[in-house]
Amino acid sequence: EVQLVESGGGLVQPGRSLRLSCTTSGFTFGGYFMSWFRQAPGKGLEWVGFAGPTSRGGTTEHAASVKGRFIISRDDSKSIAYLEMNNLKAEDTAVYYCARGNGWCDYWGQGTLVTVSS
Amino acid sequence: EIVLTQSPGTLSLSPGERATLSCRASQSVSSSSLAWFQQKPGQAPRLLIYDASKRATGIPARFSGSGSGTDFTLTISRLEPEDFAVYYCQHYGSARTFGQGTKLEIK
Numbered sequence: 771e772v773q774l775v776e777s778g779g780g781l782v783q784p785g786r787s788l789r790l791s792c793t794t795s796g797f798t799f800g801g802y803f804m805s806w807f808r809q810a811p812g813k814g815l816e817w818v819g820f821a822g823p824t825s826r827g828g829t830t831e832h833a834a835s836v837k838g839r840f841i842i843s844r845d846d847s848k849s850i851a852y853l854e855m856n857n858l859k860a861e862d863t864a865v866y867y868c869a870r871g872n873g874w875c876d877y878w879g880q881g882t883l884v885t886v887s888s
Numbered sequence: 889e890i891v892l893t894q895s896p897g898t899l900s901l902s903p904g905e906r907a908t909l910s911c912r913a914s915q916s917v918s919s920s921s922l923a924w925f926q927q928k929p930g931q932a933p934r935l936l937i938y939d940a941s942k943r944a945t946g947i948p949a950r951f952s953g954s955g956s957g958t959d960f961t962l963t964i965s966r967l968e969p970e971d972f973a974v975y976y977c978q979h980y981g982s983a984r985t986f987g988q989g990t991k992l993e994i995k
Contacts, residue, residue, distance in 0.1 A: 814976065814986055815976055817984035872980075876938075878933055
């Protein structure tokens, strides 16, 4: 059974950093792109970025709204994807989801809430 | 960046009825890069349709996708009680953009 579990969310002050993890199981992690999305409270879905398999060059892309502040990475040996968020702003408050794939994503985690507030 | 506009914003129907949800793109998109998701409160999005018309694994046949160019449609042929949710379309080109969603509610 494919499973994705996000962790690392919580309350953080503006300007601080936070790293989210997406721990996966049930599939060959190294064969898939992994993506991150977010959803602000009561709002729609927003793509954050993706990271490709290390064996295929480890390509990453980030949405313009987070480029330069957020970094997506992965550890294929541990089947974990990461989202490092720096210089957090109030508008980054959202539920963050990881998902398998980089176009259409077929499996999603349950999400982890990040609240940026002083 | 391609903007996706979904209509209607809210659709009120009864179980057993047919639902037709629209997603219009601001410019022509490849039909191989359009997906539909269902999201219920407190849950992650669920992939229904990818490449405009291909049903994802485990998705019932009452869900179908169609369209090309700038106009795409998600059709639910006969609504079941569990189908009432918010539906999003997504384009996965150079940037991944979502429509604002259509809320399908029980009439």
